[in-house]
Structure formats: structure tokens, C-alpha cells
Amino acid sequence: MKRPWRCAYLLESLALLLGLSLPALAEEKLRIVTEELPPFNMTIDGHLTGLCTEIVEAILDEIGETATIQSMPWARAYDIATNTENVLIYCMARTASRELKFKWVDTIAQTDWYLFSLNPNLRLNSLDEARRLQIATVKDDAGEQYLIGQGFAVGQNLQSSNKYEHNYEKLLLGRVDLWIANEPNAVYLVRSAGQDPAQTLHRALALANLGGARGLSMAFSLKTPDATVERFRTGLQKIRASGRYDTITRKWQ
Known part of the structure; x- marks a missing residue:
């Protein structure tokens, strides 16, 4: 059995080797935020669901990523995504005023x-x-x-x-x-x-x-590594190619 102090020591040693503090390592974990915007994102019986939520979950499954999705008032989610690193926000209208504030993945839902x-x-x-x-x-x-x-x-x-x-x-x-x-x-x-x-x-x-025509999109905070953004973009392309994206979309029409 691994002793807690040994695990902590190993984690601290890894942080020192990488030139990072322990808080910095913790910050590397991906955070996903959204809002209550039915039918795209909504909580039903304590479970977060909706068209865009299912698409994001499908992408996470496709690329083998694990992350918790948090639903909150839009103003708070938007503030977190504009001021914190490694944050994915969805589903957000891609407007001119927002274009340079985020790293955009792609459109995941259409709307007028x-x-x-x-x-x-x-x-x-x-x-x-x-x-x-x-x-x-x-x-x-x-x-x-x-x-x-x-x-x-x-x-x-x-x-x-x-x-x-x-x-x-x-x-x-x-x-x-x-x-x-x-x-x-x-x-x-x-x-x-x-x-x-x-x-x-x-x-x-x-x-x-x-x-x-851009509809509602997924986007990352600016301090997110480009490699992370590209992984999600590739994941979205794969679930589109496999038909999984269309299946989810039809379910919510």
C-alpha cells in the first residue's frame, strides 16, 4: 500500500522536476463550464444534459479525456473562461466582439x-x-x-x-x-x-x-495550450464523421 506521504513526495518531486509548483500542476486540469440554456444545456433531475452537453461528452469520450462540467449563471461562466487558463466554455455564440477573446473549436449547434x-x-x-x-x-x-x-x-x-x-x-x-x-x-x-x-x-x-451561420460554438480560454484545442477539434471532426454527432442532433430536434 502506498503511504500518503510518499505520494505527496513523489508529486512534489515531479513538480520540482518540471519547474512547477503544486498549485500550478493542479491548474493544468481542464475545467469545463456552461449555463442553463435549454435545449442546448440544462439540468434535469440533477443531471446535466442537452444537445450541446451530449456533444461535448461525446468528444470527451472520443479523445479519452475526463473532466467535470459545471453549470452556472452565464456571466460567471463567461468571466471564468475569459480570465482562467485551461477552461472550455460552451455553447457560445461566436460574435465579432468575442472573436479574439477565445480559442475557438468549432460550431456545435445552429440557431437564429x-x-x-x-x-x-x-x-x-x-x-x-x-x-x-x-x-x-x-x-x-x-x-x-x-x-x-x-x-x-x-x-x-x-x-x-x-x-x-x-x-x-x-x-x-x-x-x-x-x-x-x-x-x-x-x-x-x-x-x-x-x-x-x-x-x-x-x-x-x-x-x-x-x-x-456560425451558430453556437465551443471555445477555450486564451491561456489554454493549442494542442488541447486541436485535440478537441479533432474529436469533434471524428464524431461528425462517425455519425454520432448527427444522432445526438436528431435526438434534440
Whole structure:
């Protein structure tokens, strides 16, 4: 039986040999963070699942990697991924403002973004027409970042929340006029509320510039080794080639 002090000694010796401290060795372990964004990532009965989660798990299995996935509010996950090394974050819209802040793997899910309304007669010809209205957003998500970049402001014409379901609640209660969301998420939340999206939710304005063809992606923090990023990119390519990716995608459609 190995004695604990001997294991500790060996680990410390390895750290010294590599020129690292023990905390530095601990930091080398991959960390994966995400948010509650159904149907892409969501916790059901204490189990994290969803389209993107299953794809990430398939990649981990393909490349023989073990890592724990943590679900948390998006603002926290985004902060960790932008300020900590060896962090994978998913599934994230690949926008221009985020392009140089991460090492991108690739798109893992497709989606379109809209300003949604409960009023079928509310149709906007441009984003400028939305400036006089109140819009529900999620703190630091792609929708909120996009609108802020277009001159909107939290506390003026944006009402920010930590959870996506809170925004649909605001829309139902008449506290906001519009809700910015990707369509699969909006449809899922409306159905979860026991309502028919086709009857309840109306597209007031399409936001083609938000995400676009890039959809939702996996990305690593900048201080992650390029070799790690490439391993995951290769793993994604392999599960696509094997058909496993398509099987997961069909399951969640």
C-alpha cells in the first residue's frame, strides 16, 4: 500500500522536476463550464444534459479525456473562461466582439436570433425602432452584448436577468415589450410554460448579424495550450464523421 506521504513526495518531486509548483500542476486540469440554456444545456433531475452537453461528452469520450462540467449563471461562466487558463466554455455564440477573446473549436449547434413579442401586430423594420421599447436580456450573453454594442443600455431600454426563463416571465407580465433570444431556447421555454410557441410567440425582428451561420460554438480560454484545442477539434471532426454527432442532433430536434 502506498503511504500518503510518499505520494505527496513523489508529486512534489515531479513538480520540482518540471519547474512547477503544486498549485500550478493542479491548474493544468481542464475545467469545463456552461449555463442553463435549454435545449442546448440544462439540468434535469440533477443531471446535466442537452444537445450541446451530449456533444461535448461525446468528444470527451472520443479523445479519452475526463473532466467535470459545471453549470452556472452565464456571466460567471463567461468571466471564468475569459480570465482562467485551461477552461472550455460552451455553447457560445461566436460574435465579432468575442472573436479574439477565445480559442475557438468549432460550431456545435445552429440557431437564429430574434426579438420576440407577444403582440402579433408588433413588427419592426429596423433595430432602431426597438430603442423606444423595453427588451429582456440575460447578463453578458450574446444578445445583451450585441444590443449594448448597438447603443442600447441596461437600465434604460434593456432589462437584464441571470436566467432565460425570467425573461419570458417578464414578457408574459407585460414588464417588457420584447425578448431577445435564440429561437430553440425561446421555443423550449414557451413549451415548458405549457403554451404553444406558434400561437404565443411572434418574431418582431430577425437579427441576422448575431451569430449568423456560425451558430453556437465551443471555445477555450486564451491561456489554454493549442494542442488541447486541436485535440478537441479533432474529436469533434471524428464524431461528425462517425455519425454520432448527427444522432445526438436528431435526438434534440
